Amino acid sequence: MWSKEVIPDSSSVLLRVHKSLIPDAEVRPNVFRDQGGGMSVDWREYSTALETRNRGKIPTDNAVISLPAGGIRQIEGLEVQHDPVQENSFDQNGNPLRPNRAHAQVIGEKTTERRLKLSRIDWRWELRPGD
Amino acid sequence: MKLLATESDHVEGEEPGCPPRLDFRGRLHDVREHRWLRGWKVAPEQWEPHVIDRPDKSDCMRGGSFRISRAISSLGESDFEAEFCHGVAMHLSGGSRVEMPPGILEAITASRSILELEDDWDDQGSPRYSETTWQRATDFLVRQADFARASLGRELPVPKILPGPQASIDLHWKLAGFELLVNIPSDAGQPTTFYGDDYRNSCIRGNLNPAEEIRGLVVWLLT
Numbered sequence: 354m355w356s357k358e359v360i361p362d363s364s365s366v367l368l369r370v371h372k373s374l375i376p377d378a379e380v381r382p383n384v385f386r387d388q389g390g391g392m393s394v395d396w397r398e399y400s401t402a403l404e405t406r407n408r409g410k411i412p413t414d415n416a417v418i419s420l421p422a423g424g425i426r427q428i429e430g431l432e433v434q435h436d437p438v439q440e441n442s443f444d445q446n447g448n449p450l451r452p453n454r455a456h457a458q459v460i461g462e463k464t465t466e467r468r469l470k471l472s473r474i475d476w477r478w479e480l481r482p483g484d
Numbered sequence: 485m486k487l488l489a490t491e492s493d494h495v496e497g498e499e500p501g502c503p504p505r506l507d508f509r510g511r512l513h514d515v516r517e518h519r520w521l522r523g524w525k526v527a528p529e530q531w532e533p534h535v536i537d538r539p540d541k542s543d544c545m546r547g548g549s550f551r552i553s554r555a556i557s558s559l560g561e562s563d564f565e566a567e568f569c570h571g572v573a574m575h576l577s578g579g580s581r582v583e584m585p586p587g588i589l590e591a592i593t594a595s596r597s598i599l600e601l602e603d604d605w606d607d608q609g610s611p612r613y614s615e616t617t618w619q620r621a622t623d624f625l626v627r628q629a630d631f632a633r634a635s636l637g638r639e640l641p642v643p644k645i646l647p648g649p650q651a652s653i654d655l656h657w658k659l660a661g662f663e664l665l666v667n668i669p670s671d672a673g674q675p676t677t678f679y680g681d682d683y684r685n686s687c688i689r690g691n692l693n694p695a696e697e698i699r700g701l702v703v704w705l706l707t
Contacts, residue, residue, distance in 0.1 A: 373647065376597075382665050383656070386648075463649060
């Protein structure tokens with residue numbers, strides 16, 4: 354069992370971005386959204402960009418960007434929390450989840466203001482669309 | 485003026501006292517569901533019901549005709565050009581001209597691709613986007629562009645119209661001096677929210693009614 358760790362401000366997290374959200378290869382506020390309890394990301398400590406992309410159902414439909422944990426926390430109301438997916442975990446519908454030690458959540462409602470501010474932090478392309 | 489999704493629009497069979505009859509080509513969908521005709525609200529029931537069946541999967545009509553509503557024909561304009569905000573344009577014969585900024589029309593037309601996304605389009609369970617949400621978003625944009633032009637004599641900057649979270653639609657203006665995000669929710673009962681700033685200390689935020697001209701917002705966009 355993996356313990357929950359503190360993700361330092363100096364570290365970064367990886368976000369998978371579906372190609373439909375970036376038709377002109379520009380990251381805009383609509384990229385940032387909650388799915389369930391938060392915005393799912395992978396802590397770079399335990400994942401590469403390629404591994405993050407490959408966790409998608411159709412990996413090649415996705416790009417990957419990295420976001421600094423400290424930059425996210427500078428936006429009022431947002432927090433980055435390590436949330437590893439343990440062995441024998443299930444989603445809300447009872448479907449089995451693949452274990453993922455890197456999994457983390459950006460907690461805090463993604464309001465219009467926060468989404469715009471997330472689009473401005475020092476994010477970087479790790480895998481561009483089509484890479 | 486740039487005409488989108490149209491070919492050889494023209495009027496035929498116009499008789500005194502009768503609504504003009506139009507032949508046109510364009511997207512049937514746009515014609516059937518469009519309520520907004522450059523400043524005149526046209527109730528859907530004012531259109532002839534037999535507008536034309538979709539001839540093929542591309543949604544493009546090969547041709548057809550319908551009667552334009554009394555609301556427009558009673559204007560008495562002898563030369564009138566009108567556009568639907570979806571990009572379908574029509575011409576009646578003769579005189580005055582009403583136009584929309586081409587950039588706004590193009591943005592609206594391009595944004596229809598949002599409606600092609602199916603449930604779980606991102607493999608993360610995101611729902612599809614509804615026509616009504618898209619309509620509210622584009623109506624809002626047209627309304628603000630109209631106000632900017634008619635009342636302030638200025639062209640509204642062109643936003644990106646984007647698929648937002650939870651089937652909402654985002655309008656995003658990103659310019660050198662300011663950035664603004666307006667989010668139109670899928671549930672019309674939920675507030676439409678906005679946030680904008682000048683990348684420094686001046687910001688605006690709050691809720692708005694997308695069915696109204698938001699004068700303060702437009703003025704701010706044009707400042």
